[in-house]
Amino acid sequence: MSLTFTHETLPQRVVFASNQAVRHVAAEVARLGRRPLVIAAGAERHLAEPVLAALPDAAHHREVAMHVPVAVAERARAAAAEHDADVLVSVGGGSTTGLAKAVALTTGLPIVAVPTTYAGSEATDVWGLTENGRKTTGSDRRVLPRTVIYDAALTLSLPAELSVASGLNALAHCVDSMWAPRTDPVNQALALAGVRALSSGLPLVLGEPHGLEGREQALYGAYLAAVAFASAGSGLHHKICHVLGGMFNLPHAQTHAVVLPQVLALNAPAVPDRERQLAEAFGAETASGGLRRLRTRIDAPRALRDHGMRETDLPAAIDAILAVVPAGNPVPVTAARLDLLLRRAWAGEEPE
Incomplete structure (x- = not known):
């Protein structure tokens, strides 16, 4: 039997370097925009603070919830509009990346994803939103992070x-x-x-x-x-x-x-x-x-x-x-x- 298939690879820049996230985040944000909105839950603040320090013009959105409720997504979109953000930086696990995707889905803003777990959402164009007990998912190129920065040191605090x-x-x-x-x-x-x-x-x-x-x-x-x-x-x-x-x-x-x-x-x-x-x-x-x-x-x-x-x-x-x-x-x-x-x-x- 002959080998026959069609494969599609998603376009994405990946930086893999332990203990170097802050330097690479600053470089990627400078390449993509000038007014970043950093999305990081309050529980992730200790991981987000060095990133925020390297991005003095960044705003910080802290409200993150599991399964990305529609209401939470709407408030994040409003925060992006209020701060006139032109690039999103997500620092956290799958819920944080998912929220950044929800904002990108309606705004088209580029995402720099800095994952702190092994969720994997950062490398896909899949989005998910939950409302009234029903989770809706889809795929859209707008939500695929432009850059992913993998720094294993950021997972050290994950129990x-x-x-x-x-x-x-x-x-x-x-x-x-x-x-x-x-x-x-x-x-x-x-x-x-x-x-x-x-x-x-x-x-x-x-x-x-x-x-x-x-x-x-x-x-x-x-x-x-x-x-x-x-x-x-x-x-x-x-x-x-x-x-x-x-x-x-x-x-x-x-x-x-x-x-x-x-x-x-x-x-x-x-x-x-x-x-x-x-x-x-x-x-x-x-x-x-x-x-x-x-x-x-x-x-x-x-x-x-x-x-x-x-x-x-x-x-x-x-x-x-x-x-x-x-x-x-x-x-x-x-x-x-x-x-x-x-x-x-x-x-x-x-x-x-």
Whole structure:
């Protein structure tokens, strides 16, 4: 069989350098604009202060919320207009990057993203907004950050528990990219390299939380994962997690970490060649076995009920997920299969 595919790579400048974020942010802002609006939550102020000091003309917007509620996005857009901003600088995790994207979606302002977690949103053109318990997502080139500045030193203050959840969220980008709607050999190669980097980096982050080696590997893996995901598209795993997060306000990274082994166990047997590639990337006999071993090693989040989901929420979630199941999933998705998958994820049971 001949190798035939169409691949699209998103245009983006990436700077990867530990302990050098401030210098690179100043240079990138000078290249893109003169009146920056720095978006950084109050909890991230210790990370944002050096950036703000290097940008004396910058305004600072502090209101950031998980899943980017529409009302929060509107206030950020108003702040950009009030300060006549011509460039956005996001310093923080996926929620912060997501808010900058919401502003860029309606204003077209360029973004300089400085991620402090392994969320990966900074390398995609995917945006998401939540209103009345429903999360709406889409893709638009306007929201793709023009520059991403990766500085592993900025992740040193991320607690080990959150590092694990965020890293498994990145790993979910890799796994989903193996069979997402637009997957191709390039996406899959990036995803497998991401699995290898994250599998080696996350245990080091836990073992040496103040060391840079593990955090650099995890950050590098998260970038590879996000690039693969941006091109391959959103698969079943992400559709499930977006529904759960939007409907029940569940924490983003932890939800991905809990659901991932269930979706992997459902889909992988139906695509044995990709299952084998994932297993090799994990350094295990099977993909599910490799993921299980990693999750045990890093004490991964186990159950949706631990993060606020009630068992009585499951029927509504099943109906909402069925409406957004992506075409071409390796296994037909039925209500019965979803019910079993979600109940296991809710209870923290290992998949079959």
